[in-house]
Amino acid sequence: MTLKEKSDLIKQQCHQLGFDLCGIVPAEELREEKKFLQWWLSQGYHGEMKYMERNLDKRTNPALLVPNARSIIIGLINYFPATKLKLKHYKISKYAWGQDYHFVVKKRLWALLKFINENIQTANGRAFSDSAPVLEQALAVRAGLGWIGKNSLLITKKGSYFFIGELIVDIELAYDTPFIKNFCGSCTACIQACPTQAIIKPKVVDARKCISYLTIEKRGDFDQPVNLHGRVFGCDICQDVCPWNKKAIPTKIPEFTPKKQLEDLTDEKLEKLTKQEFKQIFKKTPVERTGYKGLMRNIKAQQFYPLNGQQQDD
Ligand code: B12
Ligand code: SF4
Ligand code: SF4
Known part of the structure; x- marks a missing residue:
């Protein structure tokens, strides 16, 4: 199998597992993003989130999280709810209506690792979704899945109601390239x-x-x-x-039903x-x-x- 064939098969399986978008990048240091993160921390914008100060090296170099890491498979899962809550005055944000995404996303990424081992080649790896020091949005941008909006979230052409998860593996694959354009335009x-x-x-x-x-x-x-x-x-x-x-479509993931x-x-x-x-x-x-x-x-x-x-x- 060529690297391209391996990557195509992985992406196909990502969709089978419920991911809406999937991209693959090499496990490299995030140098430019590190500078931005350091500046953000130096301004104190993280408030009491002390965990953002820790593990700066790992956060900006995902290769440190898995021995001999070569590739990162990034998956996006739509969580936009199909229903509405009866609450009127009080609001609970949509991402919290269903089961905890940390488990829902990681479960699917572990299944992807199993698939790779059974159908492509022996691979070691680890799955994360907001569960380790990883700059997840930066990885998704590098994988060409979207751009950073003015609200600082990852925006895709299908909207931003997506969780990000990643599987870091020790095998080489064919890689995607980032979007050149930021599609926010003059909107504020x-x-x-x-x-x-x-x-x-x-x-x-x-x-x-x-x-x-x-x-x-x-x-x-x-x-x-x-x-x-x-x-x-x-x-x-x-x-x-x-x-x-505006055109967000409801999630197909059963665990996200409130x-x-x-x-x-x-x-x-x-x-x-x-x-x-x-x-x-x-x-x-x-x-x-x-x-x-x-x-x-x-x-x-x-x-x-x-x-x-x-x-x-x-
Ligand atoms: C800390 C954190 C927060 C903090 C701080 C948010 C923030 N803007 O940093 C708080 C608690 C406020 C928060 C809130 C929310 N969060 Co949050 N959060 C995180 C976490 C753990 C780290 C984010 C981070 O690294 N912040 C540090 C700063 C420096 O990052 P940043 O401003 O986003 O900048 C990055 C990029 O924008 C880019 N960048 C921006 N400007 C520039 C400029 C240059 C020159 C360069 C090179 C790069 C660059 O590089 C930076 C590094 O990646 C991630 C999970 C993860 N491990 O990544 C989830 C994550 C970002 N959160 C998420 C969500 C869903 C939310 C909320 C929508 C939840 C809610 N409904 O209440 C809100 C949205 C608020 C908002 N507008 O950002 C999702 C976002 C999914 C997406 N589509 O982007 C993530 C990815 C979790 C996940 N796995 O799905 N969050
Ligand atoms: S398109 Fe507009 S609302 Fe959406 S992130 Fe960009 S500036 Fe913000
Ligand atoms: S940045 Fe976004 S999530 Fe945070 S208060 Fe403003 S509107 Fe709400």
């Missing part, structure tokens, strides 16, 4: 819509101002009243306004949620990351900023 919809001005300039997010960070990553009480604009876990505003998401209890959750019920109910509704979803205490903190924070009817998205 995300920058204008961000209610906290967290996108301080195109492609640069100050996490400390970002509602996603405040509702998920920030530990303990808020130092001062903070307007979360109805968001109690994550934030989708800068994606909802993106023209590339539980009935989550679909039926109302604002009133959420405000009075017990720890027991939290466990039933959010078990194995990304919301577990913030825990019961964190979610209730986010709900209580809204009392300083009364919500009047429908929020910005849907």
